[in-house]
Amino acid sequence: MTPQEITLIKNSFAKVAPIADQAAAIFYARLFELDPALRDLFQGDMKEQGRKLMTMLGVAVNSLERIEQLVPAVRQLGLKHAGYRVREEHYETVGDALLWTLAKGLGAEFTLDTRIAWGKTYWLLAETMKAGARDGAAKAARAVA
Numbered sequence: 001m002t003p004q005e006i007t008l009i010k011n012s013f014a015k016v017a018p019i020a021d022q023a024a025a026i027f028y029a030r031l032f033e034l035d036p037a038l039r040d041l042f043q044g045d046m047k048e049q050g051r052k053l054m055t056m057l058g059v060a061v062n063s064l065e066r067i068e069q070l071v072p073a074v075r076q077l078g079l080k081h082a083g084y085r086v087r088e089e090h091y092e093t094v095g096d097a098l099l100w101t102l103a104k105g106l107g108a109e110f111t112l113d114t115r116i117a118w119g120k121t122y123w124l125l126a127e128t129m130k131a132g133a134r135d136g137a138a139k140a141a142r143a144v145a
């Protein structure tokens, strides 16, 4: 991530943070529109779930300068997601819903550069989560072999 990209992410997230509940609601509505089957994966209260997602994004946004330090926790989160029945292809759909939500929330301020910076950040997190889930699955397979 370049310092410019980090600034774009921080400035845009600061504009979404005050409307976090609304943004989370838009996000889930879009997600379930893209793939209604994903609804079944979510057991908890969606408002609470939305807060968790926005909090996690906030932590990531605030740690962009030292994102490597988050790697163990993000890998762990990925393994936990495999336990929620999240599969690799779902990351694509969630990424689409997230960018769509930011576009709605930010309007004209969601410039192409901002979009690219968010795409990079999301995929950095998503690839780290997927790798954590894959390693966890491989370890579990070795344990039973």
Ligand code: HEM
Pocket (backbone or CB within 6 Å): 038, 041, 042, 043, 044, 049, 052, 053, 056, 057, 080, 081, 084, 086, 087, 090, 091, 092, 094, 122, 125, 126, 129
């Ligand atoms: C960068 C990507 C993602 C981030 C940062 C993220 C973040 C989180 C966080 C912080 C939680 C709550 C943590 C916990 O209590 O375990 C959570 C739970 C969950 N996430 Fe994600 N997530 C991501 C991708 C996905 C994807 C791709 C899916 C697929 C649909 C997904 C589905 C879920 C589900 C089903 C739960 C549990 C909900 C429940 O308790 O009912 N997440 N996520």
